[in-house]
Amino acid sequence: MKKLHARNLLAALFFLFFVMGSSYAQQRVSGTVYDGETNETLIGANVLVNGTTVGTITDIDGSFSINMPEGTNELVVSFAGYSEQVIAVDGRSNIDIRMAAGELLDEIVVVGYGSQSEKEITSSVVSLDAEDFNQGDISDPAQLLQGKVAGLQVYNRGGDPNGRSTIRLRGISTVGANVQPLVVIDGIIGGSLDNVDPNDIETINVLKDGSAAAIYGSRGSSGVIIVTTKKGSNSGEAKFSYNGQLVSASPFNSVAVLDGDAFVAAGGTDLGSRTNWTDEVTRNALSHLHGLAVTGGSGNTTYRISGNIRDVQGVLDNTGFQQFNTRLNLNTKALNDRLSIDFTSSYTNRDQQAGFDEALRYAVLYNPTAPVFGDDSPFPFNSDQFGGYFETLGLFDSFNPVSIIQQNRNDGKRREFNMGALFGYKISDGLTANFRIAQQQTDFSNVIYYPTTSNFNGNATSPLRKGLAQFYNQDIETDLYEGYLNYITDLGLGSLTLTGGYSYQQENFNDNFFQLGDFPNDDLDFSNAIETSQDLQNAGFIAANSNASPDAKIIAFFGRANLNIDDKLFVNASLRREGSTKLGADNRWGLFPALGVGVDLGRMMNLNGFDLFKVRLGYGVTGSLPGPSGLSQETRNIVNGDDGSVSTNKARAANPELKWEEKAETTLGIEVASGRFSGVLDLYTRDIDDFILLRNVDVAVFGVPQRYENVGALNTKGVELALNYDVVQNSNFNWNTGVVLSSYTTTLNEFVGDSIQVTGNLGAPGQNGTNMIRIAVGEEIGQIWGPVYDGVDDNGEPIFADLNGDGMRIGAADQALNPDADFQVLGNGLPDFELGWTNNITIGDWGINAFFRGAFGHSLVNTFRAFYEPRISTQSSYNFVTTELAVDGLTAARYSSLYVEKADFFMLDNLTISRGINLSGALDNARVSLTFRNPFILTSYTGTSPEPSLVDGGAEDNGQRLAGDGNVLAPGIERRNNFFNQRSITFGLNLNF
């Protein structure tokens, strides 16, 4: 791994201190300690006068100054991860020292409000840098981490270029909102990964457990991802670096359906044509990405400026985005070097074509004998009404997929602007005051337009009110202000670092929505056609909505102490008191403590053969806040009378006792390194109490059937293992392999008022009220629940097994919780364990990176099969899904074990072959690479993607679009709106000059 240096540290932790042991100093020597390879300065290097106790450590610039006692001449300079050097001063007053890397590298790891040497850390923290990241066409920084960190789940479920990854650290930590980890970018809390280009990332640190995350208080429960962007260096002249990629992607693993002939043979309605709808709406997508960065600096000032351009196509026609991103990092010093200023700013401008994933869904179920265009209709068909396309009129939930994706548009524009400045002032030796001010602004707007000829939401079948346009815009502004002190001192038996401060964050959110339709025609661009909308003449057709958040504030006071005793015993403790406006008036403030202890047994007991044998134990309390504001307050709906009167009724019941969700977590970790081998084992247990959920309350009392309450408790127990081994190490051939493994189980311990329930509705057509996931106190999260398929009867209906042997077969959907019914657990939506396997091979100038990953033990409900595999005679106008699991003679669609499939998979996620080229002349060096993503996957799952579905988006039908937050208590359902996965080849070029 690469070394981290001073310039990477936004919040300086190591400070100069003197041991005032010598009163007879004679000669004063000053100097700077550098990394011999990169010329970056090293903060906190030990400088000791040989043979004495006189010493110092280098300051934030890597510089030191020391008085040489009489009769001494040598300095001993040491720094974790580097070979110790003994240097003769020989009368010089200024010495630059260049350190060479030692055998075991000790990294500096950025943690909250500072950084620590890796050995001092007593919690589970994983640090990754560019060499560890996933390769290929990655536009979402979360994908850099997929499979790389034990216990970190990153799943995309499909190749939607505008989709976002689902990220979970150690499973679900909350049931309400904010299940994604807290992101901290260059010290700025609550950053958006949307505004970071993967090319600009130096390191990503993942704080996995509560004892590390507790310093982030009420937002730390879902884990913390700390992103540090690349900084400049004052190595003299400006250095340029170019990264370019060319990507070709195609869909794979679509849903197997009948072709036209087979469909007709199966009794389907023959509309005369033969159409492969999936082929009609997908494409071979070409993307290209370019990034250019320049770094440099002089004197006290360094800079790095980068720009990135991405033009990405999705495999679904008319999807993709074009993004421009730029970032500036500027670091300087003032006031006699006592004041350091680190400024960062970034801007992202993204135009996206989100398209309509419904086109993929309808491509699966649309009649394969239907023509694309109305002119090919077997019966008279007025295709002008539908823009020339054919439509199967009169059929529920059926829309020509080509028409959907070609006629309609769903275009968004996102602009993000962030800036932040950190001022560090060295008040005295060892004591530094830090002040950060930061602001993030996000503007997003989206236009969805269905022309008058679109059957899909465009109302083309209607004689009037044809066409629909929806406009949405939102802006979010977040201001952050923090002030904190760092103090470092030597207690004699070890060093003590203290941190304490105040944090204030305010978020304001506004959005507006309106929609109208009824355009005279599509001759004008719709934005000009708005003024001709007949909806302007008709009451009640224009829909409009706007929201403004209150000032959502989070205010905190925090402190931390780190004690390092002789590099053998490490103690870390922190405390954060934090309040939020989002909570009930009675419970706004919370206290979040943490304590961690680590012992380097290798050093303490002089274990032979071990470079490191550290055991650590950490405990921490963190919280989660609800996403939306106002949940603790009563709100009202406006009710209009036809006489113009206005009144209100209750929309939401107040809950002044609403409090944060609390997570208490204990992690026991063992870190071992010996020669070529290293490994980390983490065992943890976490208790989550008071999770916030919209729960059923007594409607007779509250007047509304649900309100937000702290309703339950979860426990997760897990184990994580990371192993690394240098299989081959010689001058021309190196092979490093690493494996991460993780496993966890989450149990529901309490659920006030809803001790048992089923959720995850299958949906229309015909399977509403069919809930597939069981949630019960004392049981695991993620249980797929249903009747067991036991054959087909003469009517073509499925027979359900009589599981309790009472002679009755009770499998009706609303009997799911009847103790006498025949239901059982059919699988679990969450994997038993997950695996990531990295291989880095270098042979001379060649490099090979092969990354495999897998998840095992989870199941998925294949909803495409559940709806469309049975050969329903009256449903002869939908195509039939056909897999090897299909049952002959089954003609009724009823959810059962038949549609719950094991979804274990093992895949080669990416394979990169690269070659470095040393160049003379204008270019310093270059690297070319070829990356294959998803080249192969082993799975028995018959749906589009065996990756675990950690969150359920809910059912949707008849062209409705999904809305609202996903249900994290209903994992394990593959919905019909899944964006097909893609397989890609990327050609990459990296030039440094």
Added chain:
Amino acid sequence: MNNISKFLFALALLTLPFACTDLEEDLVGEITTDIAIDGVSSGGGDTGGGALTAVYASLRDAGTANHGGYYATQELPSDEMLIAAKGGDWFDGGILIELHRHTYGANHAFINGTWAQTYSAINTCNEAANNSSLDANQIAQARALRAYYYWRLMDLYGNVKLITQPETDAQQSTREEVFNFVESELLDVLGVSAITSGMDLSNSPLSEDPNAYQINRYAALGILAKVYLNAEVYTGTPRWGEAAMASAAIMDSGLYQLCGDGCSVTNLGKRAAVASDPDELSGYAAVFAPNNEGNPEHIFTVNYDEVTGPNMNFSQMNLHYSSQFTWNLESQPWNGYATLEEFYNSYEDGDARKTANFIVGEQLDFGGSAVLDFASDDGNLVLNYNPNINELAPNSLREAGARPGKFSFKQFGRNNMDNDYPIVRLGDVYLTRAEAMGRMAGDWNAGLQFVNALRARAGVSEYASIDADEFLAERGREMFQEASRRTDLIRFGRYNDAWWEKPASESFRNIMPIPFDQIQAADPAFPLSQNPGY
């Protein structure tokens, strides 16, 4: 300034705007209880024009004429309406079949939804009834409507909680206690201690204004008449006399007339190209038409409006997808509700109500051409509603079943319909009076003239005499689609009979289960116990 002073000064400038620990949340973006728009009432927050707007709007939100709530829970277990499973379509986990076959349980979504919607409506009434800034008439209206909702709950669930103040809890009451509450509340707002012949209503805070969108004295009497008519079911004690006297008082007021000859409205569903479409709807059909506002038969109605009064969705619920082209509907319908063939056939040809209540046969679009179903499953693309339903499940034909059309559709209809929905109408009062008189006398012919008045309006021959079965059948024909059939079947002891695709059911089915979600949600100090049999 020296360096540290400079820094501290800069720090002070930076810090001042943020030094704060105030966490008050001011919900600027939402409507809260302290809303202070002039003339806006906070569920009865002041006496502005909208003081009872939310109270009456609650009828529309309480599932009165849409899918999944009170209407569905009353209609689908009866012998007048069903939803058949059409392939995968409309199976919905079997809950619709369960209603038809009387196998519903405590987890049934509609049974839970009806409960929640009704109590939400009661909460809105409670806010108004406890609002001291309302006048006596307004409070009486809110209390009367609340009593009506408690009648719905008592009729469906039997034993429920009587809550009369927002955010207070109460122990579960017996059905008889709820009956007594409903009775006393209605008597109180009528200003009398009992229903008697020639009683003096002048002490009632309710008005005599015949505006059917508000509860006046006769609306309250009409609700009370329904309660008394079913009293024996609820308490074991019949109250026929009071039912008859309350009905008589409404009729004797002279404020209301049956919509008969000369009572007509423009036919808003007419297709210019279809000559057989009448220009006007008259008589029975006019009572339920999209433009039925102010019909002389209306005593208390729900004010549905396509813009300001949403949630009547019969066109969506009942019609086949392709019927969109007959009425130029805003959206594609859902192809759900249909009538049992036997019920359809209980109407004789020539009965005006048969024509008004059902849509059958081949369908023509706006231009007079046949409406096609390109996904037709009977080999014929023409949409032809066939009163015969081939099977309940799994493969009912898509066009099977006569479709309820009494609340008739208008051209260019929106998803939300305009027709006002009667809670109390004079035709119903006629039948209540006739039945109460017949039962009290032990002779079904005692009130026959009121039955015959309705038959005459429908253009069918008058009865010479009538028995209980015929009375029930006649009541069914008149009251179709008015959410009355389940209650009527129970009162006549016929709810547990077998009918098409429905075996005989046990008598505990006459009371719906207390929803499982509600039992779980109840405060353990105020538990809800399940009804027998569930």
